[in-house]
Amino acid sequence: MEDENKLSRRSALKGLAGIPIVGGALAGALSESLSAQSQKEKILNSLNISASPPPPVGSMSGDPIKIGIIGFGGRGEHLCRASGHATRQWLERTSEGGLKAFKDQENLNTQITAVCDLFDVRAESALESFGNNVKRYRSYQELLEKSDVDAVIIATADHWHAPISIAAIEAGKHVYVEKPMTHNIAETYALRDAVRNNPKVVFAVGHQHRQTQSFLTAQDIIKKNILGHISLIQANTNRNSDNGAWQYHIHEKASPQTIDWDQFLGDAPKIPFNKEHFFRWRKWWAYGSGLSGDLMTHDYDRVNCVLNMGIPQYVTASGGIYTHRDGRNVPDVYQVNMEYPGFVSGERNDKTRGMTLVYSATLGNQHNRRTILMGNDATMELGNSLTIYADPASKRFKSMIEQDIIEGGDAIYSYDPAANAMDGVTSATSKYFADKGLLWTYRDGKRVDSTFLHIKEWLSCIRHGGEPSCGIDEGFEEAITAHMAGLAYKIGRRIEWDPAKEEIVAMPGEELDRILLADTENIYHGIMNPASVVETMG
Amino acid sequence: MKNDSYSKGQLNALVLLRLFIGWHFLYEGLIKLLNPSWTAKGYLAGSSGPFKGLFQWLAGDAMIGAIDFLNIALLILVGLSLTLGFWTKLFSYFGIGLLILYYLAYPPLPGWEVTGPSEGSYFLINKNLIEAAALAILVQFPTASYFGVELLFKKKLKNNPTT
Numbered sequence: 025m026e027d028e029n030k031l032s033r034r035s036a037l038k039g040l041a042g043i044p045i046v047g048g049a050l051a052g053a054l055s056e057s058l059s060a061q062s063q064k065e066k067i068l069n070s071l072n073i074s075a076s077p078p079p080p081v082g083s084m085s086g087d088p089i090k091i092g093i094i095g096f097g098g099r100g101e102h103l104c105r106a107s108g109h110a111t112r113q114w115l116e117r118t119s120e121g122g123l124k125a126f127k128d129q130e131n132l133n134t135q136i137t138a139v140c141d142l143f144d145v146r147a148e149s150a151l152e153s154f155g156n157n158v159k160r161y162r163s164y165q166e167l168l169e170k171s172d173v174d175a176v177i178i179a180t181a182d183h184w185h186a187p188i189s190i191a192a193i194e195a196g197k198h199v200y201v202e203k204p205m206t207h208n209i210a211e212t213y214a215l216r217d218a219v220r221n222n223p224k225v226v227f228a229v230g231h232q233h234r235q236t237q238s239f240l241t242a243q244d245i246i247k248k249n250i251l252g253h254i255s256l257i258q259a260n261t262n263r264n265s266d267n268g269a270w271q272y273h274i275h276e277k278a279s280p281q282t283i284d285w286d287q288f289l290g291d292a293p294k295i296p297f298n299k300e301h302f303f304r305w306r307k308w309w310a311y312g313s314g315l316s317g318d319l320m321t322h323d324y325d326r327v328n329c330v331l332n333m334g335i336p337q338y339v340t341a342s343g344g345i346y347t348h349r350d351g352r353n354v355p356d357v358y359q360v361n362m363e364y365p366g367f368v369s370g371e372r373n374d375k376t377r378g379m380t381l382v383y384s385a386t387l388g389n390q391h392n393r394r395t396i397l398m399g400n401d402a403t404m405e406l407g408n409s410l411t412i413y414a415d416p417a418s419k420r421f422k423s424m425i426e427q428d429i430i431e432g433g434d435a436i437y438s439y440d441p442a443a444n445a446m447d448g449v450t451s452a453t454s455k456y457f458a459d460k461g462l463l464w465t466y467r468d469g470k471r472v473d474s475t476f477l478h479i480k481e482w483l484s485c486i487r488h489g490g491e492p493s494c495g496i497d498e499g500f501e502e503a504i505t506a507h508m509a510g511l512a513y514k515i516g517r518r519i520e521w522d523p524a525k526e527e528i529v530a531m532p533g534e535e536l537d538r539i540l541l542a543d544t545e546n547i548y549h550g551i552m553n554p555a556s557v558v559e560t561m562g
Numbered sequence: 563m564k565n566d567s568y569s570k571g572q573l574n575a576l577v578l579l580r581l582f583i584g585w586h587f588l589y590e591g592l593i594k595l596l597n598p599s600w601t602a603k604g605y606l607a608g609s610s611g612p613f614k615g616l617f618q619w620l621a622g623d624a625m626i627g628a629i630d631f632l633n634i635a636l637l638i639l640v641g642l643s644l645t646l647g648f649w650t651k652l653f654s655y656f657g658i659g660l661l662i663l664y665y666l667a668y669p670p671l672p673g674w675e676v677t678g679p680s681e682g683s684y685f686l687i688n689k690n691l692i693e694a695a696a697l698a699i700l701v702q703f704p705t706a707s708y709f710g711v712e713l714l715f716k717k718k719l720k721n722n723p724t725t
Contacts, residue, residue: 040711
């Protein structure tokens with residue numbers, strides 16, 4: 025009996041010996057996760073970052089807003105989809121996910137009533153897809169005369185942005201224009217005057233990343249002075265594909281019979297019909313603006329929406345056509361230094377003042393160089409997600425580094441609205457835009473097309489009043505900065521902004537707009553001389 | 563159970579192996595359970611190898627919630643089974659299943675590069691596969707009725723064979 029008891033006691037011990045082991049694992053896991061949690065809380069409490077609420081938008085109910093689309097190429101189609109209208113061809117070719125996202129998109133209560141495109145195939149595609157209410161107009165002037173157009177979306181080649189915007193504003197139509205806002209300096213002032221003289225018109229520039237949640241969070245990080253004094257910012261373009269270098273598809277039906285070539289040229293130099301110029305206009309200064317207007321403007325405005333630093337005082341630039349010597353005259357490698365000697369961020373003291381924004385671009389390599397804002401307390405990496413790294417020599421984080429709560433140089437804060445969402449991005453160019461927060465963003469954990477949100481904000485301002493997040497003042501700063509960068513590249517000297525006179529400083533005899541748009545690469549490649557441009561074109 | 567035919571040393575070594583593997587599973591499961599923001603999404607989406615399509619599908623929005631739940635639940639259950647000593651055969655099979663999935667998500671095959679740091683060098687065989695093989699041993703040589711909750715039930719059965 026005693027033996028049996030002994031045996032059963034031993035059995036009970038061996039039978040239940042696992043319980044303290046489980047307890048041990050649980051205690052270990054609890055203590056580990058609690059300590060990680062408390063470290064995290066200490067850091068988060070110290071940083072106290074909260075995402076600013078997205079720009080407020082009102083209800084979309086009421087009479088539908090009647091939209092005219094001017095320029096119905098790839099971007100024009102996207103802007104129409106963002107407004108709720110997809111072409112039949114797109115619905116047929118898009119992926120299941122794309123179709124679902126489009127169908128789930130909130131109804132913005134708009135009608136496309138008018139289309140103007142200089143290529144018959146595109147205009148007909150709009151007519152066929154958007155129902156009986158839509159009419160085609162051969163010129164934007166005709167379209168703007170129509171009373172069944174309340175607002176226009178302008179997605180033409182760059183050299184038409186300002187002339188059409190100005191005409192539309194003067195005709196009382198609300199305007200959403202693609203970036204860059206203008207193609208030359210003079211029209212930047214003219215467009216600003218037109219908007220200021222017509223306060224009832226809602227004018228928005230298509231920098232859709234202003235809706236991106238990570239940028240709204242970044243604004244709060246700057247407001248709370250977490251980075252300290254920012255002295256250097258790097259923004260980059262890295263693309264290495266035909267599409268990324270603007271080698272777009274040339275439509276097989278393109279011909280002088282299907283394209284209104286003279287109207288396309290507008291004020292650009294008169295040259296014979298050229299399909300490549302029509303479809304790949306981004307490669308020539310006469311219609312586009314190369315890396316400065318096309319891609320640097322994205323990066324510039326991404327930083328400007330976070331820092332509000334405005335127009336740089338000085339701009340220098342260099343680069344060349346190093347990968348795509350295919351007849352283009354805009355550079356494919358391009359470095360721009362934008363100087364802000366008066367820039368102050370963080371705590372004000374005698375020592376910290378001034379900042380350089382470096383834009384570095386190549387269309388011959390797609391190694392992902394992120395946008396980084398470098399302050400004397402921390403560095404912020406900014407894209408669709410956002411990460412902050414404490415600087416090892418930071419004064420702000422000194423005590424936390426000493427207490428081993430954080431390690432200098434390590435990431436101390438990460439904001440990733442996509443942490444629980446899977447993003448299927450296939451093309452290299454799409455990935456480039458997505459990483460920059462230019463394709464979509466997140467609202468309440470759901471992925472949303474940022475262009476849709478930007479259009480929605482514009483429509484809300486039309487219905488309820490208010491200022492779009494990228495209006496004429498932001499557009500003015502974007503356009504002037506892009507033109508300064510273009511001039512710095514072409515002339516090869518430091519270009520200066522005179523903030524009192526609000527003008528770009530020109531040397532005697534220099535006609536800046538002529539130099540900016542001239543059919544030349546740049547001065548130090550021996551290809552042009554600004555003086556000779558003035559003479560030959562004057 | 564043929565515990566009587568093992569030496570005490572053999573039995574103790576097998577129990578030790580079972581407890582270690584059980585501890586490993588249990589701790590992995592608990593740490594994930596206690597971290598509300600944990601998800602296998604990044605691990606699955608980054609899968610490299612001939613089966614990456616499958617794992618990327620599992621990482622998708624439709625699947626990832628269920629996958630995270632199942633992964634944590636199975637890790638903890640396998641861990642409890644092996645440490646406490648009940649249904650060890652069944653849960654060893656589940657453990658083998660999990661480990662083979664981890665193995666297939668990043669198989670150390672020539673031609674499939676894994677980005678990011680690795681704590682060792684592997685060709686064909688890695689620690690996931692070795693742990694799966696160790697679980698196969700536990701399936702073949704169960705010890706729960708020597709050391710574990712099953713022991714208590716075994717005694718009861720012996721005492722009262724009709725129940």
